[in-house]
Amino acid sequence: MARLVVLGGGVSGHTAATFAAEWLGSAHEVVVVTPNAKWNWIPSNIWVGVGQMTKEEVTFDLAPVYAKAGIKYHQAKALGIHPEGNETSDKPYVVIESTEAGKAGQIENIEYDYLINATGPKLNFAATPGLGDANGLGEFTVSVCTADHAVHANEELHKCIEKMKKGERQKFLIGTGHGMCTCQGAAFEYIFNIEHELNKAGVRDMADIKWISNESFLGDFGVGGLHMKAMGFAVSSKIFAESLFAERDVDWIIGAHVNKVEKGKVHYELLDGSMGEEEFDFSMLIPPFAGVGLKAINKAGEDITATIFAPNGFMKVDANYAAGAYENWKASDWPSTYQNPTYGNMFACGIAFAPPHPISKPMSSPNGTPINPTPPRTGMPSGIMGKAVAHSVCDRILIGPDAPLHEASMAHMGAACVASAGKGLFTGTAAAMTIYPVVPDFEKYPGTGRDTEYTFGEIGLAGHWIKHILHHLFIWKAKLKPGWTLIPE
């Protein structure tokens, strides 16, 4: 009997574990180690953050789902990986620390034959003074990165709405809280949901709404922008985004590294080296992401973390980490099998793998401060990677250790994103976008780097309905309800 251990029960790890359990059956063991008791459909946190959904609607208990799938579930966080075992055994293992009520803090070793690291991001609030600390979110801004954060964000938002109803003007500042952030799409969706809610509450005229981000142009989204087919043109996402901001009367600051947050004020540095300050009454700033800080130790007990993980804490996989300057970047730099180059039985998928480099062109201010988005690994690619990696592991267990690995490169993969504004079936609208491929391939698609037949964006009710359907479909799938394997990632 072989044992697959999956670290992280989020979008990527849950996909990997559930498919692996389905394909391996009861002859082999699938173990999930994840600190959370509940699964969260993170994209719908945006609606929790404006009070349109409850935390309960975007989360569910993992234990019954894993019991149904025959998956062994440890509510715990992984601390370290021992890929060569230790002095007494050659069997690789992970060290985990329980987060379960009544068992919290208990340490355990779990042996594995194959390991999938899908631990996602550490929300690195501590990177910006005032944004938060090592324990999480600070007191001056809000976040929508977790369901609990989103509940808090909604409470703060409604305090502002009450003030506006009493005639007090409020300033809203939404965007990224550091020069090296990703996930601009989530902030983008949140700002337009706020705008929508303020309209609904009849207080839009009492609000000044501003975007602040590390993108060098509006609509970069961490993917170097995109060109999409519209009205017979290949239109840049810059025009698309600026148009939406103009229409909704939302101003913006771009190319900004937020370097300090105080009560009611952010300090930032711009790409031209100038410094600025922006005041706010309500601010949601996405923190930068880092790896979750797993350690790796070899058989001799030596720390080999730097061999297994990139300096940002994400796990090295089959990517080209020596591509160098932007001019040398190629689509083929991006990993396809997500296998760790040092230990062939270890894989990393979703946000947990170390990208070879950003997708957006790296930039820095004259003071040497890097200000550019880091590459997003959104839900659809994270799910597809998780499934491909699970497929590879299952083949190696069922067919043999030389079975070919499955591939899922972000340079051959698309992503669908729907940024809603509002939730009502006939009152909300959404910007629906697809991008193909996520990583531009300028050799295959000269000029824009993407296939403009399948890279498109439009605003309307249709995208909004799709967002609703995706919410229910993905929760159905994650709960392993009938037909779940037929629902694409």
Add this chain to the structure above:
Amino acid sequence: MSKYGEKNIRAYGNNFTTMTPGPVAKFLRTNLIFQAIRFIIINIKMLVVVSKSH
């Protein structure tokens, strides 16, 4: 309605060089018949992207 969005443009401000939707574009965004058709087309396109990605 035709001036919707245009009123927000500020001369030589951040948003001076972009486009804003006119009445037809605005109408089509919430027109149920047009959106039902777009719903089908967007879904097909998304499914093609999904199938090309696996």
